[in-house]
Amino acid sequence: MKYPNAKKIDLERKTLLPGFIDPHSHFGMVSNTMGQVDLNPEPVGTVTDIEDILANLKAYKEANKIADGEWIFGWGYDDGELAEKRHPTKNDIDKVLPNNPVYLQHTSGHMGVANTLALEKMKVSADSKNPEGGNIVRFPNSKEPTGLVQETAMYPFVRHMLEELASKQAKFFDTTQQYYAANGITTAQDGMTDRNTIRFFQAQADAGKFYIDLISLAGYSELESNLKDSTLHFKTYKNGFKVQGTKIVADGSPQGKTAYFTKPYKSEVPGCTHDCRGLPSLTQDELNKLFVMAYDKDNQLFVHCNGDATVDMVLEAHRNACIQLNQPLDKDRRTIVIHAQFARQDQLLKFVQYNMEPSFFTNHAYFWGDVHVENLGKQRADFLSPMVSAERLGLKPTNHSDATVTPIDPIFTIWTAVNRVSRSGAIIGEKERAKPYLALKAITSNAAYEFFEENFKGTLVEGKLADFVILDKNPLKVKPMDIKNIQVLETIKEGKTVFKK
Template sequence: MSDEPYSETDEIRPRLFVGGDILTATPDFENAPKPQALLTNAEGRIVFVGDEDEARSRAKEFDNVEERDLDGAALLPGFVDAHGHLSAIAHYFTTADLHDTKDIDDVVNRLRDFAQQRHIDANGIIIGNGYDQNTLVGGKHPTRHDLDRVSTTIPVVAVHVSGHVLAANTKALEVSGIHLDDPDPFGGTFGRDADGLINGYAAEGAAWRIRAAAAERSVVDFDELGDATQDVYLSNGITTAQDGASGRQPLADFARFANTHGLRLDVVAYPVSGRDSDGVLADYATYVGETYHNGLRIGGLKVVLDGSPQARTAWVTEPYTPGPEGEGYRGGPSVSEEAVYQAARKTIDNDLQLIVHTNGDAASDRFLDAYERALHDSPNPGKHDLRPVMIHSQLARQDQLERLQKLGGIPSFFVAHTWYWGDVHVKNFGARRGGRISAAGDAKRLRLRYTFHNDSPIIKPNLLDTVWAGATRRTKSGRQLDLDQRVSVADGLRAITANAAYQYGEERDKGTLEAGKRADLVILEKNPLSVPLDETGAPDDSLRSLHVLETIKNGRTAWTRG
């Protein structure tokens, strides 16, 4: 990339795209004749989609038109990230990767090696991301005793792949102000040794104090990493990204970077309600609402209502299968119903969107109850047009999706769970509940505008991977999950384009290839609808590994494959 700031004042050449498959993502696009050409103008807008001869005739109205022969590749709307954590992508570059660790010794060795390579001293912190107790030999989380083998003088934190639980060494607990005999906080749990002392495992609310202390010692230079962070998304065809738990520092980083370097994709941020959210909204009032400023806006607030099903911290109405927590364990809420109600009133009264992390069905009940009450109480005449989002919706029941529909809301499914943790969910919830996770089929039958997301950096932001998962619903072991909840590849493409644009209230500008909309485009090496299907109608694995060749934002090339 050039060292020159990315500027929206740079000249944009009109472009004529021909010679490939153009997938518009409009209703029933998979069954309609494919357009032969697409024409964009110097304002970064699509001006024509259709017959090649007519496109060439229209192109004569513009100067300096660049003709692009797709050479058999596919042109689609730029992908829209319905939920993720863009600011956390920098952790790909600043923490130890624990994603494929085999056992606790492997976790310890990777953290120790990382600390030595980075020359981390007692003033810093050693952080690793992505271990999964479900795939570690023995099936247990690390403890402070394990991580004390990495260091006793430097804080060490190993973050679970879900992001909802972690393990800390004794020094990390100390610098976080946690004493070994402290009680569990509301909405959180500490693991304990046989003597009752904290063993270093921390879930949900118990983990936040440790994460806060870690953030103070782990400073990410976004000016240095901002372009690399954006490239992770742009290389996956994403032109609109979410920062789905923004704090004051990420917002400051985004705003500064946008003003000095320029963002190459749009970013929609959602501060977490109650974590200085009123102050953040006041201090960044310019960015609050529907209008982007240098590619950045704040869309509303987020509430984290429960935890992670693969970490057994999601809040459910029926108990988990028996585990270390004992009989009848259902997880628990992270926040009170009153806190959810207050967040709902804040957003509804101020024409903002509320997005709520609800993995378990008990969490979904609490959100729906609180939002319905806030909607009834709010005097805002536009209160029915705000499109609240139930993020993840792993165990959402059909009756809850019906209630969400009445609210004008949107379920955003982390449907790749079917592959990455489908076997774990069957183990934790049984075949009936575990097999029904990410019930996109029910959402489709209810005609909900459901979306798909990858919750990056939990997994990489390859949205074609999630389209594949939604169309196969197979687990890593080869188990077939509930086929009644499967949707087609075309449905999945809509979930990451047209429906995701609708989720953000940006369907007039994004999500489909139609005249008048922004020229947010992605070029894939192959038409994803041409991927072979097996005898059940499921696409083969090649779908999830299709290469993005180029990503175009507002008519400008934002990323190209080398």
Template sequence: MLSERYFGGPILTMEPGPRPEGVLVSGGRIVAVGTNEELKALDPKARAVDLAGRTLLPAFLDPHGHLSAVASTISLAQMGTAESFSQIEKALGDFRTERRVPAGEWVVGNGYDHNLLVEGAHPTRQVLDAALPENPCLITHASGHMGVANTEALRRMGITAATPDPAGGKIGREEDGTPNGYLEENAFIRLAAGFVPRPTAEEALDDLRAAQEKYLSQGYVLAQDGMTGKAEYALLAAGARAGLPLDVVGYADLRNAPELAKEPPVGRFSMGGYKIFLDGSPQGWTAWMSRPYEGEADYAGYPAWTDEQVTAFLSLALGEGRQILAHCNGDAAAEQYLRCFAAARQRMGAGDTHRPVMIHAQLVRRDQLERMGRFSMIPSFFAAHIWYWGDTHWKNFGPERASHISPLKWAQELGLPFTMHQDSPVIEPNVLESVWCAVNRVTRKGRKLGCGLAVTAETALKAFTIHAAYQYFMESERGSIAPGKRADFVLLDADPTAVEPMKIRDIQVLETIKDGVSVYRK
């Protein structure tokens, strides 16, 4: 059996104790770690792999993202860099020309952020009409919680002045009640669903392949599909049958497709439990807060569900012994999750073995983190918010609350094995950028945001390795470099724990190794 001995560079095991000089691998498993002499004695014939100064870590595991959505947005009009309405118009017009989209066919865009536009507002149907007068058009906000449709798209969706706002959603309107194109939360997620044409099975599989390659290039060997419906399940299962290399864990849409949680594994694709949304986006003013947004008398966002509904959802998951992930950005949503989880646990007589996860936990309070520990609940932070939307949070919530977003240090002090994520396709699945954000806590405008809540690079890396493995109940198999575990590694061109903190984001992934086999090389 082929064996290899890695040596010659920093080795970050994510295990306690001193760093080893080398790692011995055989048959896709880690055999031993130790000094070079010890490993040579164990297997004199092992192939020597000189790291030549490169840094070896456990490969990364994605604690939360939407792989199927990454795939579905790869072939869309990209507008994440747009800084004005005119640039959105240009991106859409260029896309239609380059793709030769005929009149009457849909044009779909992804990734605009009103917070970054000079107008400081969402575009309207008229803006999209100017770019695409002969095509239905729908564009998605970077958060994924809202979007804008043009006039023809609204017509095809059947959204008119007489259409009521759905529960947990909002239709933007002009003074006379005519929809202005803006669709928020359930108005976007539910009312717009099903109208945009899907790619062919072959095209979708090609997009999924490209999405997986993107994750592998960032050092990930496992990605999450954090809201799996029937269409997403079919695509991911097809990818697994086609032999795509990435391990994928899906979480069934608890409201619309709960039966998927019971599906058996298909190759490298398996179901991990359930997912629900409890509120919206802090940068989109839809996160549910216990105190009003800055400058507002009483508006504090809103919930997606009542307590009775949330308790019923959680009771179902606990009754089946399945893990549940709940999207909570605002502290009121976090409070509802804790309140309803306690009620469901009492109702079902459940213990603390399910490892429930609070996704995003942007504005969670310290007292709430303390209570999460009683339920073995894991906070999974979207720490890159500090850079991408920290200045927006400063404006929306004021200095005190904004400085406490993604409170990683609190979680560490309380002994919570927190994870971090990029919520892709909201942002790129770039681990080193997230580590940089967690260590430096600096915004786009250079504002230091809650420096006392920063953590070290090694602590941040654990959020994507050993702690992520714990979240997935995989800590005996993955997440650290230790004997018996899978030989999943990532090679970096520098040691994140040794470089100047502001340079962490510049570190490059050079190679990704999965089960002892190289699956990506820069």
């Protein structure tokens, strides 16, 4: 017998697939939410209005016996799903928590709201200037901040939040890992990781605490120092953990109206009165320098961009770097355009020409499809995450959750790619509804390719790792609208069961 230790197992009509590979989420942020107030709307949470947010904050302080002066963090609020159709302000939060610094992270992850005490601690006032690539939103006819900070203006608040929650990393690490495994994921991702957290993950790995693989993307602000660090070995697993490449954030959120477009938003944009097309997080020159630095050292880039204007910037940065370094435009670097949600058809053709790959986000069709129609118009909304067009051109698109933005749930990701149904039941882009097989490839074989792992992950082929997921039904055979009801029964990593229902 070729494999003497092999066992024959009767699946009893269940479905065996390659273990799901997470193309893009934020493992560390998912873990951090376990120490924050859940402010998500349905179907993730229960918040319907600002009063619900305030009640949840007050209840959290009381239940956890948080003393005055201590920070309180919340996550997942969505102004578009609140009855008031607006962001909470510092004045709202001050009503219930005047004596605690409070920061609430928007569901997009690209903005948040701070109360008066938190603004004071982060030294944000009426005299503060907007940082490059960011916006401190003010009350009408005033310089007084409302508490809403967008894009780079939120960075100090997020940085402080991560510092405050760092002590809880170990406490929530295994719970987070089990959450991923329970959803059939055998390879997870942390979509932007600072050096301290990289050290933490590697320490966990070296202590033998990983039972699924974790891929980390280092932050672009540390790119130069990371490339000079001889102890940091990119693209190389050590005990189930590796740092694959570098994540660049180039613009914002379409539902938060900070994604950068060539044409303006069709609805009112907070903090903007004219030609409201969103915000690039970096200038073209800054982006160009990062691409040159990374390409010169063969460092794989993963670039967050949602709006088509930002995709133009990324394509230009790629072209410029190749010219400066005298490298072929189509070298096999596998630069990944994260989200690429509103990439135009001509930009997809450039991805082919430049050998770049998109990682799409079809969950937006469900969670914010109706909002995108209102904010961007039907034509742009319908071409959201164009998986079908991308594959037709020969690209290998992946599809992700971007958790914490939407929940870790690869089955739901398949469902949104296939159906593209919004909360209201509208179809967001009939022509871009994917076949279930393409939706599966986006979280298996295509995802393996994204990370240069196609030789040992992503398909059921002899010689590859025994990374499997067992489902109660076959996504290729059930009715499209029933896909989201499929259950993960077991997750197997390199032949060992790491989750069983």
